[in-house]
Amino acid sequence: MATGTSAPPTSAVIKPAKRAKSRESGAALWTATPLTYVALIITTLLSIFPIYYMFVLGTRTADQVGAVPPPLTPGTHFIDNLTRLFANDEAQFLRGLGNSLLVSSTITVSVVFFSSLAGFAFAKLRFRGKNALLLIVIGTMMVPTQLGIIPLYMMMASDTLQWTGELQAVIVPALVSGFGVFMMRQYAGQAVPDELIEAARIDGCGTFRMFWSVVLPGLRPAAAVLGLLTFMTSWNDFIWPYTVLFGSDNPTVQTSLATLSNGFYDDLPQIFVGAAVATVPLLIVFVVFGKQIIGGIMNGAVKG
């Protein structure tokens, strides 16, 4: 269900790092003028300001949030606001954070594993109907699956499953990703030499054994990028968790935020501190792995 606006690009070719580098170094055709820097710095400020402002308002009192002119610097009420947030029985924010961590990690591990497995099969194994199946995988990336949430809800609410309000309702539909399969297939095609596979086969390796000990280690760079993108996408997934978990005892951090935003508009600082805290894990991931994420997105865009 991790589609919609937050879906990563539907095309991806992660290239082996060496080639991508040489392409980049040859690219500087034009020099930057001072005006270029001015434009980029203004864009940077506009990009960062709303996030900064979220943290500012999360450290202020309700009166200060409603003041004109609006406050521009951090205040001293961060701990107060945070305490109220964590004590809020209705939003269950801490629980939402824990749940989101669990949901996103599970989905990430699963998507990376199954995408590598299927991507390897599509890139390196021969079987009937391969091209037709791959076409279907690509087609699924264009399908607006969030339009199917009504029957999906009916399935989850059925007597056999009874998953409404349970985390597995959010986890299970997201265990695989067409984008992931396609991305790993493109990478495996370039990064895993045929000789390696042949050698493993001559050694009597079963196909899964070959995948696990020969192919998977070679897929690591692409798997890392896919993992990062998947984690962020499922952390941000909204409409389906909102449908099946909203109002239950099992919120994700996004549904907790929706509860806050819907019901606590007389305590704005609490909402903002919640929004800030919900963003922190993503910011940490981004600061640590930003370069890889950008590389993944950029390499995903072009077929060499």
Place this chain on the structure above:
Amino acid sequence: MTLQMDTGASAPGGASPPRPAPAPVRSPKRNLLHRFDAKGAPYLFVSPFFVVFGIFGAFPLMYTAWVSLHDWNLLEETHPFIGLENYAKILTDEQFWNATYNTMGMFVLATIPQLLLALWLAALLNRSLRMRTFFRMSLLIPNITSIAAVAIIFAQLFSTDFGMVNWLLSATGLDNQDWHSNRYLSWIAISTMVNWRWAGYNALIFLAAMQAVPRDLYESAAIDGATRSRQFWSITIPMLKPTLLFCIIVSTIGNLQLFVEPLLFNSGSYSILGGQGREAQTITMYMYENAFGDYNNFGYGSAVAWMLFLIIVVIALVNALVTRRISGEGKR
């Protein structure tokens, strides 16, 4: 652009796929196992994707069509077949057309500026820059932040009484604007949010495509005396065609399904209505309101979902055709 596939039997990279190596002499039982492994393993490996997507992705979407032909209420025991009645009702449903109007308006306001902005940013980044990684990261930051958090903070920035935007407007001598209950202003505010979130992301994709354009094209154009802007329009844009097409289709599909941004832009009980007078309610929100709001009307909600599905397919196709034609003309 990568939606290109290898056809026939050739494997990626032009190399031929590995043939099963001649098996060493084995016992009959191992041999059978080996044969099953060679034949069955590929299917086993790709099956998890197809099984899970089939059950939780494709089936629900198809089943939506079936549900839409019924008077289907979550709380009722029976749900009689009523044919196209739900669709007939939609055609005269003012609230549906209101939602369609809003969806289209915000789709245009969120897609066109977003892609133009992204092109411009990519052109800026496609130079020999200092702090290259820094600028790229800061352009991508809006995209990695939590979407609900973004909606909440933008609702505040565009707040009527104490929002930053109105404060800046008043500083330039303009009146306070009501960004929440004026239809077109709320479209602008919500589209701004979408543009802010996605322009940098698309810029990185365009940048990658720009860097893949062979240098000698520009060099020979420069020798022929083509100006920089001429080079941009006659070389860069045509070479970017597949990427442009891809980004247009993806943002079309995404922006026609807007949900979180308008939902959380208005708080309280008007949230799912997109404001007190349904100023910013999108079709996805209207589907949700019917199915999961007060009505539990799954049949009608499903019909709304399929209407949106049709709209998405039609607009995506039109976009693809128009883009192909326009950038086709620019080609030498």
